[in-house]
């Protein structure tokens with residue numbers, strides 16, 4: 013396929029697939045091999061001279077993995093991409109690429125929990141890397157957090173906890189003015205709906221375990237960016253720390269990319285219907301979904317995103333833990349579980365984790381409702397999902 017402009021659906025179906033190289037097979041083969049063999053001393057010697065373009069050993073490079081990296085990089089408008097064993101291995105590689113011992117990072121109070129732990133605890137203890145956590149909605153707060161040691165701003169927009177946005181172009185402009193790098197977790201929007209590199213970010217990271225995989229059958233991660241950064245991460249953080257994506261996981265992602273545009277459209281349509289239903293429901297106190305016109309960041313979202321995915325949070329008007337549990341347990345289509353972005357609708361209550369460490373009173377004092385529910389709206393029929401929520405809201409109030 014020529015390198016001409018193709019719309020995302022067409023590109024994802026065909027780009028970078030050299031069918032002539034594999035007997036015309038419509039699905040590229042899975043290169044499930046650890047090493048590659050050579051005909052001679054000279055041939056393997058030449059491969060080592062051109063390591064980034066050669067296949068020698070699958071921790072370094074594998075054709076199935078490389079094909080998926082090329083396709084997603086194209087979708088994101090990135091020069092290059094690298095797949096990893098998980099979203100967290102992608103995030104840690106991106107952070108370690110830019111950070112040195114003693115540096116300082118500015119990030120958000122509500123970033124993904126393990127990323128928060130990595131920055132606030134692990135990098136602090138191991139490398140004395142300092143951090144300042146800001147709200148992300150106030151540019152002045154970013155600017156005031158900059159110290160002489162600051163090296164990096166780490167974003168997640170929308171955040172997967174509060175669904176608030178950061179003004180990506182404004183933050184990256186501030187970062188450039190102060191000589192800082194920016195990394196953004198773009199998992200919620202996917203490379204289809206948001207292009208942070210075009211808005212000035214240095215690196216974009218993803219958990220492919222969510223929408224890029226989309227079928228709840230794999231764990232993987234991704235870093236996207238300029239060739240110089242990606243090539244350095246390939247031979248340092250990925251090759252040396254070794255968090256590589258297995259060929260089989262990459263092959264499953266390739267399968268998933270065929271339907272990415274269809275799935276994301278449907279997740280967005282379903283989530284908007286569910287969010288609008290919840291917003292209008294008398295037994296619901298609040299809904300956090302950036303795709304609702306009433307959302308505080310709706311205007312910014314319209315500027316920097318081209319669509320909305322299916323993860324949101326809401327708060328039923330249920331005052332006792334018993335009633336909250338009754339609601340949660342009455343759902344029949346929404347499955348109880350962590351993670352998100354798969355074909356199936358899921359529900360999780362942050363209180364389940366928090367109450368292990370905090371009393372209900374302390375938890376309430378943090379400003380998070382015990383009743384807060386996070387739902388991942390899947391690909392089922394939206395009317396069925398709405399009926400499921402409606403039934404559970406009624407049951408909880410009357411029978412709980």
Ligand SMILES: *Cc1c(COP(=O)(O)O)cnc(C)c1O
Pocket residue numbers: 098099100101124168172197199200218219220221222231232233
């Ligand atoms: C799940 C998730 C990650 C981590 O991805 P894994 O594939 O589970 O390691 C990172 N960021 C966000 C926003 C996530 O939801």
